[in-house]
Amino acid sequence: MIILLLSIYLNNILVSGSTSSDQVDQTPADIYTKGEDAKVYCSHSIQNYNKILWYKQSEKQLQYLGYMNIDKGYPEPGVNVTMDGGANQKENCTLTIKDLKLSSSGVYFCAARRTGREAYFGKGTKLTVLEKDRTATPPQEVQILRPSDGECRNSKDKKRKKTLVCVASGFYPDHVEVYWQMNEKNVTDGVATDEAAREGKDDNDKTVYKITSRLRVYAKQWENPDNTFKCVVNFFNGSVYTDYPKSIEGVTAKTTSMSREKYLTTTQNFKVVYSVLTVKSCAYGAFVGFLVWKLQRFGGKQKY
Numbered sequence: 308m309i310i311l312l313l314s315i316y317l318n319n320i321l322v323s324g325s326t327s328s329d330q331v332d333q334t335p336a337d338i339y340t341k342g343e344d345a346k347v348y349c350s351h352s353i354q355n356y357n358k359i360l361w362y363k364q365s366e367k368q369l370q371y372l373g374y375m376n377i378d379k380g381y382p383e384p385g386v387n388v389t390m391d392g393g394a395n396q397k398e399n400c401t402l403t404i405k406d407l408k409l410s411s412s413g414v415y416f417c418a419a420r421r422t423g424r425e426a427y428f429g430k431g432t433k434l435t436v437l438e439k440d441r442t443a444t445p446p447q448e449v450q451i452l453r454p455s456d457g458e459c460r461n462s463k464d465k466k467r468k469k470t471l472v473c474v475a476s477g478f479y480p481d482h483v484e485v486y487w488q489m490n491e492k493n494v495t496d497g498v499a500t501d502e503a504a505r506e507g508k509d510d511n512d513k514t515v516y517k518i519t520s521r522l523r524v525y526a527k528q529w530e531n532p533d534n535t536f537k538c539v540v541n542f543f544n545g546s547v548y549t550d551y552p553k554s555i556e557g558v559t560a561k562t563t564s565m566s567r568e569k570y571l572t573t574t575q576n577f578k579v580v581y582s583v584l585t586v587k588s589c590a591y592g593a594f595v596g597f598l599v600w601k602l603q604r605f606g607g608k609q610k611y
Contacts, residue, residue: 328353328427331419345404347432349417352396356427358420359400361390364431365413372415375400394419409436435480438514443544447477447515449553451538454529467526468497473538473553476517477509482543485520489528489536497523530560 331351339345349359361372373382373390380390392400404411414433420426437443454469473485481504487494504516520538528534534557539550 328419328429331417331427331429333415333417333429334432339407341407343407345407345411345434347402347404347415347417347434349400349402349429350398351419351427353419353421353427354396356419356421356424357395358422359390359394360418360420360426361388361402362416362418363413364416372402374420404434407436409438412436433482435482437480441479441513443482444477444479444515445542445544445549446475446483446540446551449473449475449538449540449551451536451553451555453555468523469526469529471522471524471529471536471538471555473520473522473540474517475519475538475540475551477515478504478540478542479513479515481506481516481518483516483518484541485518486539486541487520487522487537488539489524490534491537494522499523527560529557531557532559533557 328351330353331349334346334348349361351359357377358374360374363370363372370386371383372386372388373380375381375390375392375394377395378393382388382390387405389403389405390400391403392398394400400417402415402417404415412435414431416428416431418426418428450473452472452474454471458469473487475483475485483504485500487498498520500520501518504518507515507517509515518540522536522538524536529536535554536557537552537554539552542549542551
């Protein structure tokens, strides 16, 4: 049985003359089975806007599906969808995708528009059609890779930083989000997550996914055993969201510099040695100067 999973897709889409807006809302997560029609809902709160445009994004390609003007839908020819409802402020516009197939997978965007004005996009609704006889599989492994001991200073601010890498693998489909915590508090600074999960095959030659996320912290934060870093992989199985966390503790900093007492002692000894060498150099210079003077004087007497 093929199951269609719908979930909010949080990536923004960039279209010339358009922006993403929190004034445009789209369908939350839902489940469909093969043979049913998937419905995606869109509404907006923008005054005097009376058009809803629909798009499908798949594999970085954007397909225009059609639009609704006030209360009438205009699907593009050859597209197996219908549009119902209303496009005015606070009305619901419904996109129905018929006869679901694997190719129906993608991210569906709606955009509110008024003639002569820019369009405002919602955040998208992701549709995934599962392969035949497949069920949702959560991450089979979540691990955090430790920073490299040889990681250099940050080229921008010249401060020592360390990078932790979280890897989640073996899940299907790719309905995941990754976030980081330090000491149970969410962290967003220094976080970089793959834009999309990477597709692969498991030992049974079935499609699975992997995603990585990186957290860059100051070295002093990592080199503190009291700090705990947690990578949380949030997976949607078609009905509920479940967290799959993995934690790692900071390490004790390696002491490579000398203590203050040793530094002061070494510095004092250096000063003494330097002073002795300076005195010896001066004495030696005076002695050489005396010999030169003596030889010159002796040479002058020989001429007479």
